[in-house]
Every structure is written in C-alpha cells, then in structure tokens.
Amino acid sequence: MLWKTTLGMMAVTGMLALAGQASAEDKIKIGVSYPTPTHAWAAGMNWHAEQAEKRLEKLYPDVDLILVNSPDPGAQASALEDLVSVHQIDALVVLPFESEPLTDPVLNVKKSGAWITVVDRGLSQPGIEDLYVAGNNPELGRVSAQYMKGRLKDGDNIVVLRGIPTVIDNERFDAFMEEIEGSGINVLDHKHANWNRDDGFEVMQDFLSRFPDIDAVWAQDDDIAVGVVAALKQAGRDGDGMFVVGGAGMKEIIKGIMDGDELIPVDVLYPPAMIATAMDATVNAFKSNGPVAGRYILGATLITRENAESYYFPDSPF
Numbered sequence: 001m002l003w004k005t006t007l008g009m010m011a012v013t014g015m016l017a018l019a020g021q022a023s024a025e026d027k028i029k030i031g032v033s034y035p036t037p038t039h040a041w042a043a044g045m046n047w048h049a050e051q052a053e054k055r056l057e058k059l060y061p062d063v064d065l066i067l068v069n070s071p072d073p074g075a076q077a078s079a080l081e082d083l084v085s086v087h088q089i090d091a092l093v094v095l096p097f098e099s100e101p102l103t104d105p106v107l108n109v110k111k112s113g114a115w116i117t118v119v120d121r122g123l124s125q126p127g128i129e130d131l132y133v134a135g136n137n138p139e140l141g142r143v144s145a146q147y148m149k150g151r152l153k154d155g156d157n158i159v160v161l162r163g164i165p166t167v168i169d170n171e172r173f174d175a176f177m178e179e180i181e182g183s184g185i186n187v188l189d190h191k192h193a194n195w196n197r198d199d200g201f202e203v204m205q206d207f208l209s210r211f212p213d214i215d216a217v218w219a220q221d222d223d224i225a226v227g228v229v230a231a232l233k234q235a236g237r238d239g240d241g242m243f244v245v246g247g248a249g250m251k252e253i254i255k256g257i258m259d260g261d262e263l264i265p266v267d268v269l270y271p272p273a274m275i276a277t278a279m280d281a282t283v284n285a286f287k288s289n290g291p292v293a294g295r296y297i298l299g300a301t302l303i304t305r306e307n308a309e310s311y312y313f314p315d316s317p318f
Contacts, residue, residue: 027064028286031083032279034095034119036071039195039223041248044272044318045095052276056283063283073101080105084112091115091285093278099124099166115285119278122167130293131285133278135270137168139300141175143268144218144245147302151243154184156215159207161193161200161224172220188214193224200227208235216243222250225264238263248272249303249311250318257308267303269311272318274298 032053037043046069053065066087070076076097083089092109096102096118103123110116110128118129148158160176163169173190180187188211193199200219207214208231219225225246232238246253247268256264277296285292303311 027062028060028091028283029064029066029087029089030091030093030279030282031080031087031089031114032065032067032093032275033076033079033083034069034275035076035097036069039197039221040250040318041195041221041223041270041272044316045275047317048273048276049279052279056279060283060287063286065279070097073097076102077105080109084109084114089114091117091282093117093119093275093282095119095275096121096123096166098164103128115282117278117282117285119275120168121164124167131278131281131296132294133274133281133296133298134168135274135298136300137171138175140220140247140268140270141172141177142179143300143302144220144247145176145179147245147266148185148216148218149180149183152183152185152215155186156184157186157188157211157213158216158218159188159204159211159214160190160218161203161220161228162190163192163195163220163224165192169220176218193219193221193227195221195223197223197227197230200224201231202227204228204231205235208232208237214242216245219244219246221270222246222248222253222267225253226250229263232263247300248318251313251316254303254308254312255314257303257305258312260305265305267308269299269301269303271298 032049035042037046049067053067056063057065068079070079092114094106099121103125106123107128116129117131120134162173191203193203217228219228225244228244244264245266248270249267253264253267257267281292281296
C-alpha cells in the first residue's frame, strides 16, 4: 500500500508542477506605462501604481503587471513598442506623457490586439481606448471658477496658470472660462506652467511684473500653486488679500487648509490614486463577468477647512 500512496503523491505533485508551469505560461500580461515623476502629483501616482501592482499580483497569481515609467514622450513610445514586442502584453494601462505624441503609439498597441485603458491625459484621437479613467477635468475647472465667483466681485482681476498642453488641460481651462464668462471677473492672462512648481514660480513672476492689480490666481494644480506662493512671497505680495486656488489634494496644501491658510484657502480634488483604479478595472476586464468598457470619471470635490481632514493622508507621498 505504501508504494501506491507514494506513486499517488508523486502523481499529484507532478500534476501540480504541470499546473504551475501552465499558469506561468498562461499569465495575463498587463503593461502599465506612465511618466517618470516631474511633479509631486506624478510621484504620488507612481507610488499608487506600485502599491496596486503588489496587491493585484498577490490577489491574482496568474496576472503579471509590468510597470514602466518614461522621462519623455519619445521614451514612452519606445516603451510601448517593447511591451508589445518583448512582453507580448494582453492589455495596456497608459497615462500618456502628452496626448498628441502618444496617440499613434497607443493605436499601434491596440492593433496588436491588446485591451487599452487610458488614464488621465486623453489621446488626441477618440475611440482608441476600451476604457478611460480620469478625474472630472471639466468639473475641476467649473468648481474652481464657482469658488472664485463666490469670493470675487465685478471688475476683480485674476490670472490663470495652466498645465501641460493636453486634452485634460483644455477640458479644465475651457470649463473654467465658460463658468467665469459673464461674471464681470477679468482674466488678465493665462500661460502654461506644466504642472511644475519651478515653471509656476517663473510664470507668476512674469504676471506680477506686468499686472499690479491681481485679486486671485487659478493655479489649476498644487505643484503650480507652490511655485505661485513662492513668487508672491518673494515679491512681498502675499499679504495684500490675493488668494490662490490649486488642485489635486497635495497633503501639504490640505494641512494648510486645515490650519486656516488664507493664501490657499481651498483645493479641488484630483486623486493620483486613479492609476490604481485603472489597473483594478483592467484586471476586471479579464476576471469579471460584468461589462468594464466605457468611462470611469471621478469627482472633483471642493476641499475646504470644514472637510479637509477627510482628505488628509500624512503618510502618503503626495
């Protein structure tokens, strides 16, 4: 009987080994491509992507998430080629560095048969992606403008610091301007500050040198807002009643709101954890019986002193 038991155990062990080999060969390969951090929001997004990779691969042993970040649009286009030719991915989660330069590379991945999830910065050609995950960019613009309309009066002056030239920047800016129109508030000028605090500092320096009377600043992004505040303080204009509205939910900004900062009294939420949402949804495209394709748009909550504590995460990198 012992030899039968031994043979039986060997057979089971062999079957498990074969099953393990088969599962390794049959893994669902999902490429995740996003920019190397150029600002704090992107650093938070990178962190959330890495956390989601660990969680999802532990939950689904047959899923292989391949994370690649790229320092510029050209490098990201090359990374997409490698994900197809080398890794032979079944799906792609991509946050484009810029919309226009990445549209054709993502289209080529689509032609390989891969499922496509686009995050945050949309492509310049509609219909390529199976799933789009983003914050509510038009709402971010509208909520920011509505707050300004509630604080400012007819004849007051504002300046606008935009992000990187992308679809989402256009969505934010267009919605903001549409909401401001007819309010009597004057938009003195708008310039791209690339969601970067150094660029925000330089653009705001230019605005301050040209416009002696500015009542408020829409910085659109918390990194830009940090640069704006530095420029205001350097020029000695941080105490003249001007206020700044940023966006995203950076923990330092939220802490300032909790403490009653009058220079940045509010923020508009745009969570970097949306990359994790996109990764979850893409895995579900292979694991769920329900429909996944479509658009997943997150809200743009106005963060004030009254609700700021709910959005403050001190251990987060952003």
